[in-house]
Amino acid sequence: MTKIIHPGAWELTATNPTCELSAIYVPTAWRQVANNLAQQRAKLKGKGYRSVPVYSLDPLIVGSFPQIIKTVRNGWQKGNIPWLLATETTELDDLGDFIKDWLREEFSCLEDVESKLTNLNNDDWHWEEPKIYDLLHPQNQVETSNLYQAIPDYLAKEFLQNPTISFGVDEQYELTFYQVVSLQGAELMSWPPTEITVTKGKETIETAYISFVISFVLQTVPWREKPIIYHHLSIRRWLTQPLKYIPYPGVKAHIGDNRRWLDGQRQPFSFITVMMNRYGTERNWPQAISNLLSLNDSQLPDTNDLVSNPSYNWSGINTIPSGIQAAIAYTSKLGDQPCFGGVSPQDLASLDQAIAAHLPVQRVGEAENESGKVFIFWPSEKPKKKIVPLLADKDNQSPKPKKAKKSEDPNYSATPMLRPKLAAPAVFRKVDNPLHTILILWETSQCRDALIDEICKLLYLSPTNVDNIYEGAYGSLCIKTQHVGDLTQDLEIRPFSEAKKTYQQQRLILLAERINKITAFLPQTKELSGALIEIRPKPFISEADPKIAWRIGAVKAGYLNQHIHRITYTTKDGTEKLKKSGLEPVKRAVLDLLRQLGILPDKHLIIPEKDGIDINVWLTCFYVLRRTRKTNAENIPKTVVLMIRVNPVTAKVELTTPDLFNTQGWVSYPVGLAHLSDAEWDFNADDESNEEPDDEQKRKEQRLINKFVAECLQDCLNTPITENQSPRVLFMAEAQNARKMLNWLQNQNLLANDALQALKQHLSQTEINRLWIVRLRVADNGEVPVAIVKDSPGSRTSGVYRWQNVCDDKERSLYLSVRKPLNTEQNILRTWQSRLDDGGKQAGKARILEIALIHHHPEITGNKLAHFVHSLRSRWPYFANDVSLPLPFPFATKAKEYAVSAKDNLDFSETEDFDFN
Numbered sequence: 001m002t003k004i005i006h007p008g009a010w011e012l013t014a015t016n017p018t019c020e021l022s023a024i025y026v027p028t029a030w031r032q033v034a035n036n037l038a039q040q041r042a043k044l045k046g047k048g049y050r051s052v053p054v055y056s057l058d059p060l061i062v063g064s065f066p067q068i069i070k071t072v073r074n075g076w077q078k079g080n081i082p083w084l085l086a087t088e089t090t091e092l093d094d095l096g097d098f099i100k101d102w103l104r105e106e107f108s109c110l111e112d113v114e115s116k117l118t119n120l121n122n123d124d125w126h127w128e129e130p131k132i133y134d135l136l137h138p139q140n141q142v143e144t145s146n147l148y149q150a151i152p153d154y155l156a157k158e159f160l161q162n163p164t165i166s167f168g169v170d171e172q173y174e175l176t177f178y179q180v181v182s183l184q185g186a187e188l189m190s191w192p193p194t195e196i197t198v199t200k201g202k203e204t205i206e207t208a209y210i211s212f213v214i215s216f217v218l219q220t221v222p223w224r225e226k227p228i229i230y231h232h233l234s235i236r237r238w239l240t241q242p243l244k245y246i247p248y249p250g251v252k253a254h255i256g257d258n259r260r261w262l263d264g265q266r267q268p269f270s271f272i273t274v275m276m277n278r279y280g281t282e283r284n285w286p287q288a289i290s291n292l293l294s295l296n297d298s299q300l301p302d303t304n305d306l307v308s309n310p311s312y313n314w315s316g317i318n319t320i321p322s323g324i325q326a327a328i329a330y331t332s333k334l335g336d337q338p339c340f341g342g343v344s345p346q347d348l349a350s351l352d353q354a355i356a357a358h359l360p361v362q363r364v365g366e367a368e369n370e371s372g373k374v375f376i377f378w379p380s381e382k383p384k385k386k387i388v389p390l391l392a393d394k395d396n397q398s399p400k401p402k403k404a405k406k407s408e409d410p411n412y413s414a415t416p417m418l419r420p421k422l423a424a425p426a427v428f429r430k431v432d433n434p435l436h437t438i439l440i441l442w443e444t445s446q447c448r449d450a451l452i453d454e455i456c457k458l459l460y461l462s463p464t465n466v467d468n469i470y471e472g473a474y475g476s477l478c479i480k481t482q483h484v485g486d487l488t489q490d491l492e493i494r495p496f497s498e499a500k501k502t503y504q505q506q507r508l509i510l511l512a513e514r515i516n517k518i519t520a521f522l523p524q525t526k527e528l529s530g531a532l533i534e535i536r537p538k539p540f541i542s543e544a545d546p547k548i549a550w551r552i553g554a555v556k557a558g559y560l561n562q563h564i565h566r567i568t569y570t571t572k573d574g575t576e577k578l579k580k581s582g583l584e585p586v587k588r589a590v591l592d593l594l595r596q597l598g599i600l601p602d603k604h605l606i607i608p609e610k611d612g613i614d615i616n617v618w619l620t621c622f623y624v625l626r627r628t629r630k631t632n633a634e635n636i637p638k639t640v641v642l643m644i645r646v647n648p649v650t651a652k653v654e655l656t657t658p659d660l661f662n663t664q665g666w667v668s669y670p671v672g673l674a675h676l677s678d679a680e681w682d683f684n685a686d687d688e689s690n691e692e693p694d695d696e697q698k699r700k701e702q703r704l705i706n707k708f709v710a711e712c713l714q715d716c717l718n719t720p721i722t723e724n725q726s727p728r729v730l731f732m733a734e735a736q737n738a739r740k741m742l743n744w745l746q747n748q749n750l751l752a753n754d755a756l757q758a759l760k761q762h763l764s765q766t767e768i769n770r771l772w773i774v775r776l777r778v779a780d781n782g783e784v785p786v787a788i789v790k791d792s793p794g795s796r797t798s799g800v801y802r803w804q805n806v807c808d809d810k811e812r813s814l815y816l817s818v819r820k821p822l823n824t825e826q827n828i829l830r831t832w833q834s835r836l837d838d839g840g841k842q843a844g845k846a847r848i849l850e851i852a853l854i855h856h857h858p859e860i861t862g863n864k865l866a867h868f869v870h871s872l873r874s875r876w877p878y879f880a881n882d883v884s885l886p887l888p889f890p891f892a893t894k895a896k897e898y899a900v901s902a903k904d905n906l907d908f909s910e911t912e913d914f915d916f917n
Contacts, residue, residue, distance in 0.1 A: 004790040005367045005801055008352060010229040014360035017135040019150045022089050023082035027124035031076055033116050037107045052076040057102055058183065060288055063272035064261040065090060066181045070149040085146065087153065089127045090263045094295055096122025101288035151229065152186035152216040158359055159188060167350045169832040175212055179270040185217035189271060192315050193238050198339045199840040208338035208839045209238045214351065217782040220747040221814060222852045223807040228364050230785045233351050235835060237330040237338045239310040247333040248542065250277040255300065256325040264296030269321045276303055283307065301326050339839025344829040348786055349793030367801035367816050370863045375610050377875050378416040410457060414823055414880035417591055422601040424460045428475030429602050433668045437478040437529040439559060443488060446568045446576055447534045448481055450586045455479060458590060487518055488535050490544040503543040511549050511902040518553030528670055530593045531559035534566060551900055555677045560596045560670055564589040595878050598669025600651035605875060613868050616725050618716040619646040622709060622733040623892035624741055625899045626681060640679060641705055641741060642895060643712045646888045649721055653891055658708045669891060673898045681901035705741045710762035717767050728770045734885060735777040745775050755854050769857050774869055777850035778884055784850045787816065794831035796844060800870035802863065815851035815866040819873060819882035
């Protein structure tokens with residue numbers, strides 16, 4: 001097993017590096033008008049963001065002048081805070097008209113915008129005197145916050161002094177990088193795109209075009225005062241064929257140009273990301289950008305032309321790019337992927353070597369393997385390879401005996417909960433809310449019959465003489481079936497000209513009607529049951545999708561529910577055939593329903609002799625869901641958080657929230673999910689435009705949540721797992737999710753304060769001594785470094801590694817958890833291959849999970865606790881491999897399925913290439 005890995009983490013070594021920044025403040029009159037328009041719009045709509053929506057303005061202004069490295073959110077709210085910081089200055093003659101164009105478009109629903117803009121003076125805008133900042137020794141909090149853009153920008157400029165890097169085991173691929181304007185660190189992209197082959201076996205299927213993307217981000221880590229620099233490498237896959245469909249609200253285009261849009265001056269070639277907006281069937285660029293370019297005798301490509309030819313004016317190989325070029329990157333909403341995403345470990349090693357050789361940085365520490373003894377928690381007996389007997393007829397005898405095909409016995413499944421010997425006893429064991437009924441709502445008989453067959457196979461059931469009753473060795477189950485009728489049909493969205501309402505306005509009305517119909521349609525149940533619902537494919541008009549109505553309506557009727565699409569298709573001659581995915585969707589639907597019911601195998605989740613951990617440990621985690629609407633007594637929204645706990649002996653899963661804990665304490669997981677569906681969720685809760693609570697409201701909310709967490713932990717500490725022994729509690733939280741609420745887990749507070757002070761107000765010292773507190777951090781947003789195997793570029797590894805010499809306190813260490821390859825990652829890039837060698841193989845590069853041990857008693861070593869947390873990633877029985885976050889986190893993250901509202905956006909996620917995979 002690999003002993004050492006090198007994190008992609010760096011600190012500056014340059015002598016007295018500085019950065020000169022100039023600021024722009026928003027003039028008073030402009031700030032007042034913009035805020036007035038925002039308030040007016042909020043009043044008109046009865047909802048929405050009451051502050052100036054800079055989230056739509058900032059990307060436009062930064063794109064027009066790439067030397068802007070930072071925008072400050074409150075710059076349009078407070079006169080003493082700058083709005084923009086830039087490394088250069090430029091003429092601002094066109095800035096006023098640019099912002100007026102943005103105000104016109106942003107507030108187009110208001111009638112009196114033009115009259116309010118008339119008295120605004122374009123000459124009010126000006127630069128402040130520049131200031132020089134020391135990048136290594138910031139003088140105050142403001143200067144420190146500026147470093148998070150200034151240092152990545154500094155490194156990007158250093159990198160662009162020698163912008164060409166060689167990739168490939170023989171350095172056969174030379175890529176030249178250019179700046180991509182970004183407000184999140186610094187980003188560089190290779191250009192022009194590189195053509196790669198997409199192969200399957202020995203056959204070349206097609207070609208694809210990709211660019212490598214380098215990012216530099218500045219991150220803090222626990223128990224270290226100075227932040228460190230992480231580098232990341234990903235790819236963008238470019239579309240080259242005409243786009244068949246533009247999803248709402250539009251698509252992002254990367255526009256390359258060697259002219260600065262704000263003043264028309266020449267600059268080094270760079271890229272700006274601009275949203276091509278979709279309004280019905282029309283596609284338009286932002287008005288402010290279009291008008292600004294026309295002032296400088298330039299223009300963006302016609303939107304229809306770009307949609308028809310996404311490879312717009314690309315420069316050739318070994319040529320210096322110039323003029324406007326445009327490209328559209330693949331996302332999951334734009335059809336089939338051109339090739340696999342991600343880069344290989346070999347590519348990471350190439351970039352790592354280039355950074356070490358050419359930039360004024362040095363690596364921060366290295367990580368040594370501390371995995372200890374590794375064992376398989378859910379072992380699957382491998383089927384014996386039987387030999388086919390020799391045939392009696394020698395003329396038909398095969399020259400060699402043949403091995404039998406892989407066993408079809410589901411007990412050999414790689415996914416533990418697909419094994420009947422684990423699933424059946426788990427479902428029928430005695431629990432607070434036993435499963436008595438599953439309702440199958442079907443549209444095609446093939447789907448109905450396949451679901452019944454899968455349930456019976458998985459739970460060892462057979463039909464009885466009593467209708468709908470199935471019985472087996474472990475128990476009995478009622479499986480009801482009912483045709484869905486017309487309730488899965490698309491919502492009847494009509495054109496605006498006919499309905500006089502937008503698609504979204506119609507959707508809210510139609511969803512409410514459909515929810516009521518579904519609730520009335522379903523058979524009454526006295527206890528919480530499960531339902532499997534066959535739904536139709538997503539409609540072309542996304543607002544017509546009724547799926548969320550089934551989620552809400554079914555749970556209102558007493559059914560936790562899982563959805564499945566039709567598993568067959570109709571051939572030309574009218575026969576029904578199974579889709580390519582076969583019966584896998586059926587297995588997954590049944591499995592997901594069991595997961596919603598909080599069912600775990602009837603097995604101890606801690607093995608003391610192998611884990612080295614006493615079994616008397618509650619497994620708990622904290623998770624922030626989302627915000628509610630303003631419906632409580634104080635008429636303010638609140639953040640809903642939840643706690644999950646699992647008893648490692650009984651495998652009982654429980655959930656609670658602040659409201660639940662005050663009235664019922666802990667409830668079974670399925671009851672908790674049903675409770676979540678009753679909340680009035682803020683329709684805009686996950687949107688960055690959502691209005692922020694004031695500081696006092698935040699502090700009050702944090703105090704209440706800290707009290708809730710402490711009381712939950714205290715309850716666990718006082719609830720025995722086995723008789724006559726006080727339990728310990730493993731409490732876990734994920735940094736990016738929890739840090740706004742549990743601010744004592746923030747890095748700066750870990751460094752400066754007693755992290756447990758918030759809990760000590762409610763817990764005794766003896767109770768604190770039985771707590772193990774672990775903060776995790778996933779690799780989203782580049783917050784965890786990549787890792788390169790020392791002395792073996794291109795190699796892969798797994799296990800838990802202790803990252804040494806990174807914390808100021810030498811007694812502290814961080815741990816990096818690297819998962820094993822997934823079962824689906826079979827055909828991956830070899831250790832000597834670059835992504836540029838083959839687009840038809842998976843990257844096989846696991847993202848790393850950071851483990852910070854906040855508190856534990858000396859009776860357990862840090863290495864042992866970190867290894868145990870790492871091992872919990874492999875104990876989620878609903879997946880064949882390690883999961884992103886350890887058990888019981890998947891129960892918490894999946895709870896979001898019931899924290900939904902009819903007003904929610906239809907699709908919360910869109911997968912892009914730039915995801916640090």
